[in-house]
Amino acid sequence: MWLLGATAMARPWHEPFVWGAVAVGCAVLRVVALWALRHEPKDDGFTDEFWVKLRTGALWLLVAFSSAVFAVALLTSSNAGDKLDALRDAGAEVSTAAVVERQSTRQELSDGVVKGYASRLVVSVPGGAERLTVRGAFTYDKPGKGTEVDVLWARSDPGLGGYVNESKDLPTLAENRWKAFQDDELGVGSLIAFIVVTLIGAILTPVFALVPDADDLQEAAWSAPLQTVRTALTVLVFWGWSPLMLGSQPSLPQMLVAVGSCCLVLLGYVATSLRSFG
Structure with missing residues (x-):
């Protein structure tokens, strides 16, 4: 709800920063566990084709939503000099x-x-x-x-x-707040961007969740190298947004990462999912 501006708040955004740090920490721990268990059987108890594809579809819906939110954030700024x-x-x-x-x-x-x-x-x-x-x-x-x-x-x-x-x-x-769908002309533009990117993600979801074989999807979920790349992408995006959430001045590399977050997330997951078609 906060990401959509329903609970817009002024900087510094400590709560979103903390939850983001928790999510990044969990992703890193998962990768460490995958590397530790890389020689173990790739069986997490949910190997049925229905559950594997349902899990993959849920992941892609989350990716679509996240990319759409970053697109909105790119068009919405509370700063005017x-x-x-x-x-x-x-x-x-x-x-x-x-x-x-x-x-x-x-x-x-x-x-x-x-x-x-x-x-x-x-x-x-x-x-x-x-x-x-x-x-x-x-x-x-x-x-x-x-x-x-x-x-x-x-x-x-x-x-x-x-x-x-x-x-x-x-x-x-x-109030120096961030609000996704503001009561101005940018509000319409950000809403359109959110809908367009979400639709793109929604189209990609059945492609990457239903077309590949369930065994390939399960292997990708347990692949330590692949999940390491995705986690590195998560850490990179969090690093880019950290100063903006805390109200400090980002460096040029951080600003570039924040601006490109929408494409980074969506294209990053597309690139790492292509192996599932093999």
Whole structure:
């Protein structure tokens, strides 16, 4: 539920980090056990063809779900630069403000179509700052004097200015939360990405769970080298996401791993499952 944003929370995300560490630890222990038992008969008590293929199908559904979640995370970010970081540090909040002055404005175009307007505004927050400067305010309609806009600002330091962007979920940004399906235009994109990647995984599930022979699937499940590769992939993805979960700055390699997590998980399992067709 947390991965889907149903229980969105602010950084640092200690609970998901702990559960991720537990999962990685269990995967590593399993690989160690497989290497220790590699000369033993490959019989775990569930060698019936039905159970082997059911187990493999369940694994692939989990892989599909995980890949879809990483695709959503790639499209959803609560970070919008140093300006928002400074506002959050000063105790950001979201208020409805009225435009008292529009100093400049320009059209935001996409393929020759006007998508909105970027303006330099001065707004008044009822019960707060009478004149709050907002640079680069994005609105779908051209703002004018008296136009009401939602502004993210810091009551303790109005000198930081404000942040206006009608394409963003400002309450989520103010609390620095990660939420999969936000109440903005990214929410639709992330939902589509989740559905598409899940469908791809759902298509691959019967291919890799039903087509191969059950004996080949059982051998793959007990293969220490193959499971070592999959566990290394799990450790790599957890390493890439660790600083993001804990609210620290990731290194370039960690950021690249986090960005590519969706493809790493899905393609990694496809590559390691091809031997089951032999």
